[in-house]
Amino acid sequence: MIGSSVVCRTRSWIVLCLGLLAVASPAAHAADCPGHPDALGTSRTLVVDPREHPRIGTMQYRETLPLKDHEVVLTFDDGPLPKYSNQVLQILADECIKATFFIIGGQAKANPEGVRKLVAAGHTVGTHSMTHPLTFDRMPIEKAETEINGGVAWTSAAMTDPSRLAPFFRIPGLMRAEGVENLLISRGIQVWSADFPADDWRHVSPDRVYQLAIQRLEAKGKGILLLHDIQPRTVAALPKIIRDLKARGYRIVHVVPATADQPATPTTAVEWLLHPPTETVPIARWPGVPNFVFTETRMLPAPSLVDLNTQTERQSLLPHKTKAQVDIASTLPVPSRDLFAIPEGSVEVLLSTTLARRAATRLAMAAETPRAAKGNAAKSRGPRTAHAAQAKGAAPKSAGPKSAGPKSATSKSAAPHPTRVASLKKRAQ
Numbered sequence: 001m002i003g004s005s006v007v008c009r010t011r012s013w014i015v016l017c018l019g020l021l022a023v024a025s026p027a028a029h030a031a032d033c034p035g036h037p038d039a040l041g042t043s044r045t046l047v048v049d050p051r052e053h054p055r056i057g058t059m060q061y062r063e064t065l066p067l068k069d070h071e072v073v074l075t076f077d078d079g080p081l082p083k084y085s086n087q088v089l090q091i092l093a094d095e096c097i098k099a100t101f102f103i104i105g106g107q108a109k110a111n112p113e114g115v116r117k118l119v120a121a122g123h124t125v126g127t128h129s130m131t132h133p134l135t136f137d138r139m140p141i142e143k144a145e146t147e148i149n150g151g152v153a154w155t156s157a158a159m160t161d162p163s164r165l166a167p168f169f170r171i172p173g174l175m176r177a178e179g180v181e182n183l184l185i186s187r188g189i190q191v192w193s194a195d196f197p198a199d200d201w202r203h204v205s206p207d208r209v210y211q212l213a214i215q216r217l218e219a220k221g222k223g224i225l226l227l228h229d230i231q232p233r234t235v236a237a238l239p240k241i242i243r244d245l246k247a248r249g250y251r252i253v254h255v256v257p258a259t260a261d262q263p264a265t266p267t268t269a270v271e272w273l274l275h276p277p278t279e280t281v282p283i284a285r286w287p288g289v290p291n292f293v294f295t296e297t298r299m300l301p302a303p304s305l306v307d308l309n310t311q312t313e314r315q316s317l318l319p320h321k322t323k324a325q326v327d328i329a330s331t332l333p334v335p336s337r338d339l340f341a342i343p344e345g346s347v348e349v350l351l352s353t354t355l356a357r358r359a360a361t362r363l364a365m366a367a368e369t370p371r372a373a374k375g376n377a378a379k380s381r382g383p384r385t386a387h388a389a390q391a392k393g394a395a396p397k398s399a400g401p402k403s404a405g406p407k408s409a410t411s412k413s414a415a416p417h418p419t420r421v422a423s424l425k426k427r428a429q
C-alpha cells in the first residue's frame, strides 16, 4: 500500500482515478457498485499516518481510528487460506467493500496467489507475524523481531509490488507487549488491536458470530471489527453481518497508510478517542461559581434571630450574650468568590486524603487485630491458662493500682500494654 503513485503508474489510470475519487468523495458507496445496486459499498477511504497514532483499537489502547458514528472498519486475520479466503473475497467484492487483511507469513509463503488477489481487489494488506505464536507477550524481543520480519518478508515477497504492503501489524492473539510495540513503532509500523471481535475463532455457530458482531458494534456505535478469513463460520456469517450493517445504517470505511503522495486525512486528536468528551459526558472539573446578584454588593444583612428560627419573645431560651451580639453587626461582608473556588486537582487531593485516612484506619485496625486475637486466644485457652498467667504475676502488674476497684473496661484495655512495652524493649535490644 506504500507508494500509491507507483501503483497508479503501474496500473491503469482508471484505477488511479477511482482511487482518488474514493478519497475525495466520502459519499461514494452503493451506487458505485456495478451490478450490485443493493450493495453496502465503501463510504470513504481514511488515510492514516502510523507515526502520528502508533497504537489503535480500544480493546487494548486509548486511541482508535478516527471514525464517525456508525462507521465500521472490517479486518480479517490469519489468511490467506484459499478455501475460505476466496469466499470472503467474493462476498466483499459483491458488496464493493474494502477491508484490511493481516497476513501470516507462513500462509503467504504457502499461498502467495492469495496475497496477490487481496492486493488486486484493492484491499489493504498488513502482517500478523510469521508463524502466529501466541507468546508475543513473553518471548525474547529478538524472537519477536524474527517473527515480525518473517511475516513482512513473505507477505511482501508474494506481492507483485511489495510497496503495496501496509505498515500495519496485528500481534497474534492480541498478546501485546511494550517491547514489541516499541520495536514496531520505531520502524514506523502501526500496531492494530481492534474495537471488538466476533469470537469467530471459537467453536460457536455462524449465527452467534453474526450476533456478537452486531451486538458489540451496537454497544460502541462504531469501530474496528476483528474477523478471520480462514474460518467457515465467518464465511457463513459475513453476508448476514453485511446485510444487517446496511439495514442499521452503518457505513464501511477503508483504511490506507499515508504516503508521500497521499497525506493523512486531517483529523483532530479527540477524534482518535472512541468517545471524545462532550457536553453530555460528565467531567471531573469543578464548576465555576455562578455569577449571583449578591456578588455585586459588598455587604450582606447579618442574619437576625428570626432567620435562625428563634422565638424573639422567648429570648430566655438563648444565652444573653447572643442577644447582645445581634446588635454588633447589622451587615456582614460578602464572601469573596475565591472562597468558593476549588482549584483543579483539589478533588483528587481531597479524595487521596480521605483514602489515606481510610488506609491509616485500616492499618490501625490491622495492628489491633492480632492483639485482639491474642486476647481472644487467651480467653479461649480457658481458666487454666489464665490462672497460669496470674501465677506468673503478669495480671497483677498489668492491672496496676487503678484497677483495685470492680473489674472494669479499663483493666481489660490496659491488659495488652505490658506486651507492647516488652516487645519495644526487645526491639531496642
Ligand SMILES: [Zn+2]
Pocket: 077, 078, 128, 132, 172, 173
Ligand atoms: Zn491471528
